Amino acid sequence: MASRIVVLISGSGSNLQALIDSASTSSLPSSRIVHVVSNRKAAYGLTRAASSTPPIPTSYHGFPPYKTSHPSDPRAAYDADLAKRILELPEDQYPDLIVCAGWMHILSPNFLDPISEAGIPIINLHPALPGAFDGAGAIERAWEAFSKGEITETGVMIHYVIKEVDRGEPLVVKKVEMKAGESVEELTARIHDIEHVAIVEGAKLALEKKNSGCL
Numbered sequence: 001m002a003s004r005i006v007v008l009i010s011g012s013g014s015n016l017q018a019l020i021d022s023a024s025t026s027s028l029p030s031s032r033i034v035h036v037v038s039n040r041k042a043a044y045g046l047t048r049a050a051s052s053t054p055p056i057p058t059s060y061h062g063f064p065p066y067k068t069s070h071p072s073d074p075r076a077a078y079d080a081d082l083a084k085r086i087l088e089l090p091e092d093q094y095p096d097l098i099v100c101a102g103w104m105h106i107l108s109p110n111f112l113d114p115i116s117e118a119g120i121p122i123i124n125l126h127p128a129l130p131g132a133f134d135g136a137g138a139i140e141r142a143w144e145a146f147s148k149g150e151i152t153e154t155g156v157m158i159h160y161v162i163k164e165v166d167r168g169e170p171l172v173v174k175k176v177e178m179k180a181g182e183s184v185e186e187l188t189a190r191i192h193d194i195e196h197v198a199i200v201e202g203a204k205l206a207l208e209k210k211n212s213g214c215l
């Protein structure tokens, strides 16, 4: 039985595409991308999923309505509903693994706890080394730090998702050399290429660990 992967996205979905292209190959054996959730309606990753063969089911789970429907704690309500949406997927879309692939939303315990209780690991792609540049804009911040002589390298990691943002146990860490005179766009392009390899390696490792009982 193929392992089922649900992918959370917010943007272009190039990392999602890497997962789609690798599923059920030797890079990511016996796996299927079974559902894609985006928090942004215009995310091109939704198009990538719908254009796949066969099409991958998608959901749009937007945050703005929660600011009015749950003004006291919109994030808690949003996250609880996101967990419910995933845990209530039909059997053939129910995840063995959740991958955050450019998912630009901090997940609260209202999401993390029910998913953990269901025994579903969550991993995240982060374009930095462990403990460096946590949060959004990591590539740009690393480029700035290099330009000030504060660092000589950056990286890409795939890590388990815990409450503390980008502080979960790393699964894959790839160092990226920084080059004098390189633009932030050039560095970003190099990092994106590395991300596309790392995210497939990370998904494969996470599934291997889960299936061997080492979640």
Ligand SMILES: Nc1nc2c(c(=O)[nH]1)N[C@@H](CN(C=O)c1ccc(C(=O)N[C@@H](CCC(=O)O)C(=O)O)cc1)CN2
Residues within 6 Å of the ligand: 100, 103, 104, 105, 106, 107, 108, 124, 125, 126, 127, 134, 135, 136, 160, 161, 162, 163, 164, 165, 166, 167, 168
């Ligand atoms: N609880 C966790 N949630 C998330 C993690 C994590 O490790 N633990 N990883 C992030 C991914 N991420 C960096 O890798 C990241 C993404 C977004 C943000 C952020 O500040 N988001 C803002 C909204 C920004 C926007 O909408 O443009 C927010 O959520 O308020 C930080 C880190 C995924 N979530």
Ligand SMILES: NCC(=O)N[C@@H]1O[C@H](COP(=O)([O-])[O-])[C@@H](O)[C@H]1O
Residues within 6 Å of the ligand: 009, 010, 011, 012, 013, 014, 015, 016, 045, 101, 102, 103, 125, 126, 127, 135, 136, 137, 138, 139, 192, 195
């Ligand atoms: N904190 C997480 C983070 O910053 N992720 C960034 O989002 C992009 C998503 O690209 P994609 O939508 O083309 O996969 C990734 O390239 C990654 O650098």
